[in-house]
Structure formats: C-alpha cells, structure tokens
Amino acid sequence: MTRRSTNQRGEPDIAAGERALRVFDLAIYRRLDGLLLAEHAGRRPGLGGELADVRIYSPGQDDARRIDWHVTARSAEAHVRTSVAEPELETWVLVDGSASMDFGTAGMEKRDLAVAVVSAVHALTDRPGNRLGAHLLGGVEPRTFPPHPGRRAARVLLRALLAAPRTPPGHGGLDLAAGLERLLREHRRTGLRVVVSDFLPRTPDENLSWVPPLRRLAVRHEVIAVQVTDPREAALPDVGLLRLVDPESGRTAEVATSDRRLQERYARAVADHRAVTAMALRAAGADHVVLRTDGDWVGDIARFLAARRRTARRRVQAFR
Template sequence: MIAKEILKKIKQIQFKINRLSDEATSGHYASAFKGSGIEFAEVREYYPGDDVRSIDWNVTARNGRPFIKRYVEERELTVMLAVDLSASQYFGSAGSLKSELAAEISALLAFLAIKNNDRVGLLIFTDRVEKYIPPQKGRRHVLRVIREILAYRPDSTGTDIRQALDFINKVTKHRSIVFLLSDFWDTQCERSLRQTARRHDLVAVRISDPREGQLPAVGLVEFTDRESGRKVLFDTSDPRLRQIFQENAQMQYQTMSRILRSSKVDSIEVSTAVPYLEPLQRFFLKRERQVR
C-alpha cells in the first residue's frame, strides 16, 4: 500500500471511528476498565454525611473545624494492542481483509483509550515480534499506531501467539489491558495465555471470515496455505469433502474456545461479514456489569 493510499485509508478510518466512538461507547469503555487503585485528590471541609473515617485530624486541629481527605479512582491505564499480521490475516471474502478489520478495531480501541487519558502501545507479530511501539498518549501517537498496522509488511508469514505474549510480559511491567487481535489459528499458546491473563487484563479479539468455515460448491479449486505456502487441489463440488472441511474448521474453533475459557481470557467475536461495533458494545456492557 503506497503512502497516498495509506493516508486515504487513515482518513476513512478516522471518519468512521468519529461516528462510532460516541459518548455511549466511550462511557461503556470507561466503565468496563477500571484503574488500578485510588489516589489523593484534595483536602476539603467536612460536610454532614461525609464518612468520619476520612477526617484529616492534623488539618482539623490547625483550623479548628473538621476537614476530610478526598480520594479519586486512579483512572490512567495502559492499553496494549497486540495485532497478528501473519499471512492468514490478509484474507477476506466479504468486502474487507481480516488485517483491515484488525486495523479498524485497533483504531477504535485506541481512540477510546486516549479519550479517557489512557496510554496506547502496539505490538505487531507473526511467528516473531515484528514491531513494538511503547505506550504513549495523544492523538498523533494513535495515528502513528493506525498507520503502522495499515502499512506494515511483515518479514514472516507464520503465527506464534506464544512468542508475542511472552514479549508483552517481558516489556510491560505494570498490569495493563491487552487486546490480542488474531484469527487464532495457532492453538499452541495455552500456557502463555494463562500467564498473561494472570498478569494483565487479556482480551482476545477473534477475527474470522465466513469462507474459513464453509465452502461454496464451485468445482475444482487450488487452495494455498498463506503461512506455509503449501498448495492443495480441492473438489468443492464433493459434498463429503465440504462436510469434512466444515467439521475440521469447527473443531479448530472449538479447541481455541476451550483454551480461551480454561485460560480465563474474555473474547470478542468479530467477522468480516458483519459490523463489528455491536460485538464490542456487548463486551463493554458485560464488563461494565461485572465491574459493578
């Protein structure tokens, strides 16, 4: 994607995100993710109904009338976007590639984060760590994050979620929110998922495409595994073969679902075939209720 095309795509995403990240969505995000503690705000005069345990006795003694200490929730958070840009992400049969969907969702999450004064970082990975941008604040930084996801061309084609999560655990010292955006075809990552979920608030964003689970009957088709380069000639007109394909895809999906549940990782299901805002809002609302 050349620079002019990237700039155009960024502007399109910005326009779309500005409409999506309304006050309701932003409010749900803020309520879904709480800060790590409380911090001192001010000392003020005591009013009837205030908790007497908050009285600052030193200030009260100096002034001859009661004062209390007031604390507020420490809101500032760190959001890490771990984006899978392996070869399987550059597929899409319903209007957009999975990688483009990952970029849009990352943009929305990033804009929601900076709107709430949170920091945003980025990790692009394949079967290796491709690029890391440390967390920062600000709109310019978020635009850089989006540009990197859209423009980056990975050196490798495979997927290794374990390596990506191990890297995040090494460089991110404080508890953070980690959004892991991937199609999750790599199931050899259970141990790292468990470790990361214990250290951080880990959320899996599972990106899928309808053709990955069901094939149309269109005759002989040569399929290429983008990650391994292996080619297979497949007779899609054979209903038995289509059934086997569908069962294998379902088995893969169920295996990953079990791994995520057993690792205590929340997940958001999105598809290239349907709008992604509703699944995100459902997740925020669910989290908001849990926090309460």
C-alpha cells in the same frame, strides 16, 4: 471500507490507508466513545497501585483479600490495605500479522480488521495520560510501537500498521505464543492487554500453544482476545477443482470442492476449531469477542462491551 489497496509493486496504498483511517474515526468515535471507561480506571477494578495506608477491616464493605495479615497479627484486629489509585492506563495491543491474516473475501481483509480494532481500542481508552502501544507479529521481523498518549500518536501507529509489509508464506518468526511471552516479560505494569488474531496455527504443533502464556498474562492484566474471521473460512464453496495455497507454509494442494463429504468435513473441522478456541480463551481468563470481515464490527464491539459491563456489575452486586 474497501479491501486493502496496493500499488503496482504490491506495496500498501497509503492514500487508501488514509481513507480507511477516516472511516475508522467516523465509525468508532461516534458509537464507542466512553463505553469501556465510563468510570475512569487505570488498573484492574479493586486493586490499587502502591500501598497508601492500613485501616480496620469492615465486614461486608471491604475485600477480605486485601487484609494485611502482618498488621492484623500485631494488633489482634483485622486490618486491610488501602492503595493509591493509578490514574493512568497503559494499554498494549498484540496484533497478529501472520500470513493467514492477509485474507478477506468481504469488505476488508482480516489484517485491515485488526487495524480497525486497534483504532477502536484507542477510542475506548483515549483519556488524559493514558497510553497505547502495540506489538506486530509477522513480516520480516516483529515490530514494537512504544506507548504514547494522544490521538495524533494513535494515527501514526495506525498508519504504520496499515503500511506494514505482508508476511511471506512459509516465513518463520515469532508465533502467537512467543508474542504473548514477550508481551508478559517486557511490560509488567498492570493495565489492559488486547490480543487481535485469527488464532489459526501455522503448524499442528502450534495449535493452542498460546494458552499457557495467555493464562499468565490474564493473571496480571485485563485481557481481551479479539478473534477476526472471514465468512469464506467457515465453508468450502463448490467451485470445482481448486488449487489452494496454505498462506502460512506456502504448500499447495488441488482440492475437488464439489465433493459433498469434503465440504461437510471441512465445515465440521472449522466449527470444532472455533469451539475449542473459544473454550481455551475463556479458560485462560480472557474476555472473547469474534469479529467478521463482512459484519458490523463496530456494533459487535459495542454489544460485547455492554455485555461485559453488565457482567461486571452482577459480580460486584453478588460480592456485596
């Protein structure tokens, strides 16, 4: 895929977006189909939807957390709750569309990679009855795309995300923390939640402010945090005196990029921020995968999901 194309007025090139969608289809459906939902599930493993019945507890077979203590007290024998499985999965993707996502020095911009992730999520959850919705942060105001089933609805969603206007530098609006709060408040049905962002704060006060709402989100839902990065963000190139613009605040500064100590401080700061972000995501209970604009993002997602399934199997075996 090539970097996002725009017309003479700076608007997204819809024809280029359509070509990008075809690339997404070819890359994703051939390599990712079935990896997430090989065993169809519409909820968290081990939890059902509505109460169906109770039965006598079987040690070693039943989860002790499912014991119904009211029935147990009345009968003087341990009973567990059984639930009706929810066959449908409702997935919501929170897409960070802040100004820092309009950056890319490799095959695509970070915003394009975020749209590719939404396409991958649809391919992974595309089963009868399953629905996919999205919240887009940034732009003039946040946008909500209600969940719909089917591939045609997913393509409408992807076109809308590709055509979304860029966020002006210094624009306010909802930050990632507020977006997570909204996601938790408005969509309470248990399902899959995917957060796609570069996790770069717009201001120092916003750094890691998203951790508490993400932790609350992970208590109720399966949460996958997708961190999108670009190779030029990790190191400051030696290109002499450079005028830089902060995409979030719009502030400018002239930087002597040939300064070796400045390059080292910059690299350390980026590495420290990424390490802290990774630790915070794990502590919040979210699965974490890092994708690069110059990498094989489809392969990275496939490897992440394969590792995730192996970990889930080990947990089940250890519990038994």
